[in-house]
Amino acid sequence: MDMIMVHAPAQEKAALAEGWGANHALIGSNExxxxxxxxxxxxxxxxxxxxxxxxxxxxxxxxxxxxxxxxxxxxxxxxxxxxxxxxxxxxxxxxxxxxxxxxxxxxxxxxxxxxxxxxxxxxxxxxxxxxxxxxxxxxxxxxxLINTYHTLCQPEGATPGAAIAAKFIGFVGSPAGQKIIGDFGKAEHGASLYNDAVYAKQYE
Missing domain, CATH: 3.40.190.10 (Periplasmic binding protein-like II)
Structure with a gap:
């Protein structure tokens, strides 16, 4: 496994403390x-x-x-x-x-x-x-009931895909990546399925 998108804060902190999780980044939220x-x-x-x-x-x-x-x-x-x-x-x-x-x-x-x-x-x-x-x-x-989502990837060199995963995390947090998250679902359902990281940060 190279990376995960997850909403389990206690387990995320454990992964960082144990050293097998890196590039922990807030990417959005729902509730x-x-x-x-x-x-x-x-x-x-x-x-x-x-x-x-x-x-x-x-x-x-x-x-x-x-x-x-x-x-x-x-x-x-x-x-x-x-x-x-x-x-x-x-x-x-x-x-x-x-x-x-x-x-x-x-x-x-x-x-x-x-x-x-x-x-x-x-x-x-x-x-x-x-x-x-x-x-x-x-x-x-x-x-x-606020549900924040974060990304985690393996430390550099830990897996063959760790470097690519880190780049992907960077993209998800970029303005282009955040626009995709903020717009996701609007065309099909008339409302976005997720809030972006700027909105989610108030609940960190």
Whole structure:
């Protein structure tokens, strides 16, 4: 592996500290939304924070879907449960907390079909919201839901592609690269899927 684009801050810091990650650069952001059924049985719309929203879902024993895949999204979800003082134990089926080890769109489709709650990234939501029959955004705006993206590559000489990866990271951070990020999705979905690094920096 020559480089990664990632949104897992704790793991990024570990990679830098351990010496196998270099050229750590902020490239953009999106955010997470807590979505759920229009009827909102857990009253998530009344939540004051993301942790409060999760506590309401747990208190109501309302169906919640987790990706359960150790992705950046899953790590963020677990951090919010921890902040709420709740440690759900999910399985593939049964109970109110359900682990569905699929990609974002697949979990959204299941949550929509089964009237459950889920935390999705805004980029995926913009792309698929037109296909959702019952799912709506119920909570957003907590700073902890901001999702910043960074690049990392191997140190110079560590892999055959490390030098090219470093150049690519430089391009992504350049005005031309940032314009691509800021414009991505507009033509197809009517809105950008990501914010550029200038916008994202306020959340660093």
């Amino acid at each position: 997470f939304y807590i979505v759920g059924p229009r009827k909102d049985p857990a009253q998530v719309t009344q939540a004051k924070s993301a942790a409060d929203a999760y506590a309401r879902i747990a208190g109501a024993q309302a169906r919640f879907f987790s990706r359960g895949d150790n992705s950046g999204t899953h790590k963020k979800e677990l951090a919010i449960w921890k902040a709420a003082g709740i440690f759900p134990d999910g399985g593939p089926a049964g109970g109110w907390y359900i682990t569905h080890k699929g990609f974002m769109k697949a979990v959204l489709q299941r949550a929509d079909a089964e009237q459950g709650y889920f935390m999705t990234d805004s980029s995926t939501w913009v792309a698929v919201k037109k296909d959702m029959k019952d799912l709506v955004i119920l909570f957003r705006g907590d700073k902890v």
